Amino acid sequence: MLRTLILGGTTFDHIVTLPELPAPRPQTIHRAPFHEGTGSTGAGKALALTKLGMPATLYSAVGDDAYGRHIVADLRAQGVAAHYVLDPAGTERHINLMDARGQRISLFITQSSPTLAFDHAEVTGLIQNSECLVLNIIGYCQAMIPLLRGYPHPIWTDLHDYDGHNPYHQPFIAAAQYIHLSSDNLPDYRPVMQHLRAAGKRLVVCTHGAAGATLLTAQGQWLEQAAVPAPAVVDSNGAGDNFFAGFLYGFLYQQPLQRCLQYGALCGSGCVGALGLVNPQLSSTWLEEAWQQHFGPGKAG
Template sequence: MTMPITVIGGASVDTIIQLDEFPSPAPQTIWPRAGYRSLGSTGAGKTVNLAALDIPVTLHTLLGRDAEGQFIRDALKHPNITLLVEETEAGTEQHVNLMNTDGDRISLFVTPPAMPDKIDWCDVEIALSQCHLAVVNILAYARPALEMARAAGKPIWTDLHDYDGRNPYHQPFIDAANVIFLSSDKLPDYRAFMTQQIERGKALVVCTHGRHGATLLDSSGHWLEQPVYPIEHIEDTNGAGDAFFSGFLYGYINQQPLQTCMQLGAACGALCVEDRTLVAPGLDRKRLHAMLATIPQPAATKINL
């Protein structure tokens, strides 16, 4: 049986508004192409994809005592998910995401993440003692979990998202992590950052580039480049990065070569963007491997610099 993964933070209710193009900064009335509510945020996105791939996941998150909190609880009901909730007086996190036809996003945090004065970490400490590794997301409340995971002797994976290479907020997560994922959206010189982190002792650094694929650097100094998989239609790009992370992690804990892990991540991300939910409907191990078998390319390419 696959050992469980512990994921710390976050879950939200997202209102997705699809537009032909982002609005100009002027008063106006806009008729969107579509609008709908969805489970959101990075902890939930990773959790539902890992669960679909038959990996037991314990997710700790913050929820308010409101209808949105119940919406998230209902969306996370799955036999492979154990949900640990710290209820807060603040409302459940909510976003409004404006999406254009290229899949670009403007996120409005209409109810920001809660930051309670006190959190009961007892159940998290138990989960960490029993898991394979910890995924600690970059929410402020999650910082104490970094030390708890280290004390439990568990590898820490973190996702810096659109880190710009300078923001001090991310530094505790960078310092604690064994494996780092991030996006190159705000980091043009991402290779320098990846090299720096490997020199500081990280096992892996993976940088995603949206429609331009992903890049990996391992502790031996080997680089891999992974193109995206071809898809017929982009429905919603929300959660694509978390799906990539999950597909990669699924391959990694099953001891697949890093090239295969990159392919699994790319396939999982491609399936995600074809639907409006954070996880592709019908995603499972068989479907993911079938995608690799029926579309043998693109494969990750090793490059030597």
């Protein structure tokens, strides 16, 4: 049971669900159901790993405001071990416009500070007490990268909708040996994955939403995994982080890589079918039972 440290990624999100994304013209939309609460990639990964029974610690930024207090209380109530640095700019907030297919437009109505006066001794202690580290591509996390020099355990990063060229992502790519990204901005994703492999990455996983995921190993082996359809698309926010957590859960338990992909697909599907960053039913028992149902002996993978 290796302890995973997750650096960065808590926001307060206002999520508006529409039948389809608005056309680019002035208009009034009279029915726009919404919900709000804790968001972002660090919270999503930490929640999913915690529900899967994996020891995980989140280190992230919140503001001294009602939104930050909500995040702290919410994650504490769900059992997430977390440490926070106060952001003088306040808690980062997003408005996410969603359509019935789970497509999203994210509006960053406030943003976290690009640099923060974090406690180096505290973060160094958290790093030293972990056996796996997830470095999220949050601006203030860049200043923590020098603290990772000589870290003897796996470092993962999630590049999200990386386009293959954006220099912003390079420090995170350089620091990590294990890479997740999506093909949202990569219509030709395989050359980018091959480039990352050639740069010495041990594993590259590219997700394609409802089209599944592709994995490339350091040895040049390609694996494909279809998505697991959700019974209904309720809220796709957090699906990528749940995929990441499911994959990492399998990886840390030394499961075959195809099974890791299957765990990821199941966690992502479970997230899409429920409101919030994770499915309330998510647990290691739920995941293993779902795996038996979808991929067990006699099932098509």
